[in-house]
Amino acid sequence: MIKKLRNLKLTPGLILRLVVGLVVLIYLGWRIYQTAFGEGTYGPDTWMRFLIAGLIVGGMYALIAIGYTLVYGTLFMINFAHGEVMMLGTYAGYFALEAFASLPAPTAADPNLNFLNAQPVIALILTFVAGAGVSALMGYLLEKIAYRPLRGAPRLVPLISAIGTSIFLQNAAQLLFGPQRRQYQNPDFLWRGTGWMIPVGGKDVMLTYTGLFSFVLSILLMVGLFILVRRTKLGKSMRAVAENKQAAALMGIDVDSVISKTFIISGILAGSAGVMWGIHNGLFNHYVGFIPGIKAFTAAVLGGIGNIPGAMLGGMLLGLLESLGPALLGLDFQLKDVIAFTILILVLIFRPSGLLGEALSEEKV
Amino acid sequence: MKTSLKKGLSSGVIFGIVFIFLLLIGFINVGSTMIGDLLGNTASGRLPVNNLLTFLAVLGVLTGITARNGLGESQWWQALLGGLVAGLVSGVLAWLAIWLTGTLSLQGSEIQTYLPNMDPADLNYLRFYSTPLAAANTYLLYFVGFSVAGAALVWLLSIKGWFVKCWQACRNGVSNWKGTKDLSDVFKNRWVMLVIFLAVAVALYFLPLAWGSYWNYIMGTVAIYVILGLGLNIIVGYSGQLVLGFGAFFATGAYTFALLTAPTPHGIGLNLWLAVGGSVLVSTLTGLLLGLPILNLRGDYLAIVTLGFGEIIRILIKSDLLTAVTNGPKGVTNVGQPTWFGETFNDVNYMHLLMLLVLVALFIAKRLKDSRTGRAWVAIREDQTVAQATGINTYRSKILALMLGAAFAGLAGALFASRNQFTGPEDFTLMVSINVLCIVIVGGMGSLPGIVLGAFVLKGLPELLRELEDYRLLVFGALLVVMMIVRPEGLWPAPRVKFDKPAEEPMQDLAPEVKQ
Known part of the structure; x- marks a missing residue:
């Protein structure tokens, strides 16, 4: 340890890192001390509210982050258009819900009933199928049109192509569906703003039904993905391709088809996250995918890119940090995005391999 | 069938x-x-x-x-x-x-x-x-x-x-005509080049007078984007580091200039040319501060970090935290105007100033490219490991590239704020960074005429095709993808320097020694 320290060369970058690290640590310690023993701007009920909000958003970030991680694991490229894939899923879910809401299903008791409220479970399942399906299709086409012709090109080339696709999809959605915000039409039992009241510290904190629904569903999807990657043949071939494409091809794995399937799976997860986003937050427009996309990438890096449990952990952690952070640091809530990006920069400075990531070889980083 | x-x-x-x-x-x-x-x-x-x-x-x-x-x-x-x-x-x-x-x-x-x-x-x-x-x-x-x-x-x-x-x-005809030896010799003559140069200079002087204020405005925007493109070209084109938050340096330049010269919120009222120097300096320092911790990251990580940095700068500028300093979302108005013997610049003067600065920037970029540092950058772009092995301090070279690129952006920012007499946080969205990146890539990474061409194509043409305003970004996106697939080197790629093989030693001289 001491020998290692003695061999350490004090480059300007290292000094800066040390200084930044010390400042951040001291400030954090002081703020935590302040919130724990100090004035107490926020009561326990408010903290509970932040915690719940953080977990819900974290679940969605985790789902999107898995998409980044899967693609990065197989192709070593940032799928910059992943947020846009999620955005298209949100639109598809919206149109499905609108269609179900306008489909009449009158019963004797209620002649004005529509399909959405007559069969809410089936309608919701179909909505998710629509959202995930459109996103999966987009993921597939994206890989086929924008990335496959560039395989083997220098690393900047597919990244720029991905940025181009992202701009194209965002503007295509704006031109197709208009720039105005649209609102999701939830079934009655999942109405936004309704939920259970949980008494915390003498006050009631609401756990919304939509929030609980999103959280549970994202956990289920993550478990499903984990089983898929660990237990099935497809998962095995995905891991093999991620490890070494040439060797996988020699073992008789169709690399191109596995990569296509990876994009489809990440599309399914992103589309589901998109529909959840719509159901939970209500309003959305064509920008809906951009910020969550970048945040989810941050989450993937935080957990260690290429590592699936890392992406899940990173997503949850980022959601929590983002919702607890401003209060904890005593900052304005409009600086929420700054916190996320600062975390990204700090993680990349101090631990580029992420929380759970293994040290990647030069070739992979 | x-x-x-x-x-x-x-x-x-x-x-x-x-x-x-x-x-x-x-x-x-x-x-x-x-x-x-x-x-x-x-x-x-x-x-x-x-x-x-x-x-x-x-x-x-x-x-x-x-x-x-x-x-x-x-x-x-x-x-x-x-x-x-x-x-x-x-x-x-x-x-x-x-x-x-x-x-x-x-x-x-x-x-x-x-x-x-x-x-x-x-x-x-x-x-x-x-x-x-x-x-x-x-x-x-x-x-x-x-x-x-x-x-x-x-x-x-x-x-x-x-x-x-x-x-x-047709093609044979053209190549025959181009290939005539006398013609290419004519261009090598110093006096002929001088005449051509003077003719271009005179044309550049008289064009803004003839254009009218609308065209001067558009061409001014193109000129500012040429300077931005040249700056990003140093970072992306020469040293091969993908930076997506270039708008941050543009913003710091514009805001430094605006805050130093505008009557509100600080009322410093600094001399204009000093303020330009100040914005270049502040942008350069921002480049240094950003570069120190992150430039040992590679490729795509760097892209995302700089993207995040650009967003941080924009959000901070409009946040309540810095409203006292930056005037928040309202932006800074009445930014200082350059004067010439007591008269405020009109659009023609501005165009002349911009043209002059573009020429200066082109000259600096060209000299940088041909310098020892420039060749170090190219080496880093081509293969970082090999560059390191040949004794190049890659970390320092990359930071230098980022700082110089940021300096160009600072200059462009000062010009932008001064010409618009206003600067606000929404002038520096991610789209600005992406526009500049598109100019560099569509024009041809590392190619100076390519950057100028790219700025004309991406910032000038859309102004000509006003009906297509709504579809501009859509076409941008598609263009980036198509360029990457069909012509990744850009419209006007930089010529790759080929070193001739060393002339073969005549074998006869060696032969007697071998015999002995």
Whole structure:
């Protein structure tokens, strides 16, 4: 340890890192001390509210982050258009819900009933199928049109192509569906703003039904993905391709088809996250995918890119940090995005391999 | 037979989908109007149908050409069959789209609330003011007819050979003319170059006088983006580090200049030229501070971190935290104006100043490229490990590249704020960074004439094609993807320096020694 320290060369970058690290640590310690023993701007009920909000958003970030991680694991490229894939899923879910809401299903008791409220479970399942399906299709086409012709090109080339696709999809959605915000039409039992009241510290904190629904569903999807990657043949071939494409091809794995399937799976997860986003937050427009996309990438890096449990952990952690952070640091809530990006920069400075990531070889980083 | 069907089917499906997409984003109207403007076929009130038909014919011919080109060498009947199938498939898709949208809009359905471009008046024009069925049939007919015509045309051109011969003759002529030795020698003459240089300088001096203020404004924007592009080119083009938050340096430059010269919120009122120096300095320092911790990251990580940094700067500028310093979302107004012997600059003076600065920036960029540092950057871009092995301090070189690029951005920011007399946080969204990146990539990474060309194409052309304003970003995105697939080196790529092999030593001299 001491020998290692003695061999350490004090480059300007290292000094800066040390200084930044010390400042951040001291400030954090002081703020935590302040919130724990100090004035107490926020009561326990408010903290509970932040915690719940953080977990819900974290679940969605985790789902999107898995998409980044899967693609990065197989192709070593940032799928910059992943947020846009999620955005298209949100639109598809919206149109499905609108269609179900306008489909009449009158019963004797209620002649004005529509399909959405007559069969809410089936309608919701179909909505998710629509959202995930459109996103999966987009993921597939994206890989086929924008990335496959560039395989083997220098690393900047597919990244720029991905940025181009992202701009194209965002503007295509704006031109197709208009720039105005649209609102999701939830079934009655999942109405936004309704939920259970949980008494915390003498006050009631609401756990919304939509929030609980999103959280549970994202956990289920993550478990499903984990089983898929660990237990099935497809998962095995995905891991093999991620490890070494040439060797996988020699073992008789169709690399191109596995990569296509990876994009489809990440599309399914992103589309589901998109529909959840719509159901939970209500309003959305064509920008809906951009910020969550970048945040989810941050989450993937935080957990260690290429590592699936890392992406899940990173997503949850980022959601929590983002919702607890401003209060904890005593900052304005409009600086929420700054916190996320600062975390990204700090993680990349101090631990580029992420929380759970293994040290990647030069070739992979 | 089978390949004809397959190629016809695939290009038919592609063009059918393209047609439906264009229909849904409302481009068919816009495109027809543009064709009308081009052919001088305009009318007030009821739009002429001919323009729309011309547009369809162009699409149909393109369908046929694609179908035929997919076939490679082919017989006449194969080409025609491919064209026919492609036309039929795309025609049927178009038929369905027109019939459906027409019927729905005539029935008074709410289609426009979901697809805002499906305006009943526009749809009426797209139906040639007739019934959906009749209109859809016309579309089908046009697609089939012109697709077959397109396929036949290409087949004729390819088989008869006269076109190819003519083309080759043309090319030979041009290359003969260009290849004449006297002509290239003429350009090597110092005096001739001086005359050309003077002529260009005089033209550049008189052009802004002749243009008028509208063109000066547009060309001023192009000039500012040329400077930005040159700056990013140092980072992306020379040293190969992808930085997506270049707008942050632009913003710091603009804000430094604005805050140093504007009466509110600080009222410093610094001398203008000192303020320009100040913004360049602050941007450079920002580059240094950002570069120190992150420049040992590679490729895509660096891109995302700098993107995050750009967003942080923008959010901080408009946040309540810094409102006292930056005036928050309202922005800074009454930014300082340059003066010349007591008179404030008008648009012509500005254009001259910008042109001068662009020339200076081009000169600096050129000299940097040819310097030892510039060659170190290129080495890093080509292979970082090898560069390190040859003794280049890659970390320091990369930070230097970032700082110099940021300095260019600071200069551009000061010019931007001064010319607009205003600067606000929304002037520096991610799109600015992406626009500059597009200029560098579309122009050709590392190529100076490419950057100028790219700025003209991406910032000047959209101003010319005002009707296409809404579609500009869409085309940008598609352009980036297509460029990466078809021509990743850019429109005007930088020539790759080739070093000649060392002249072979004559063997005779060595031979006697060997014998001994």
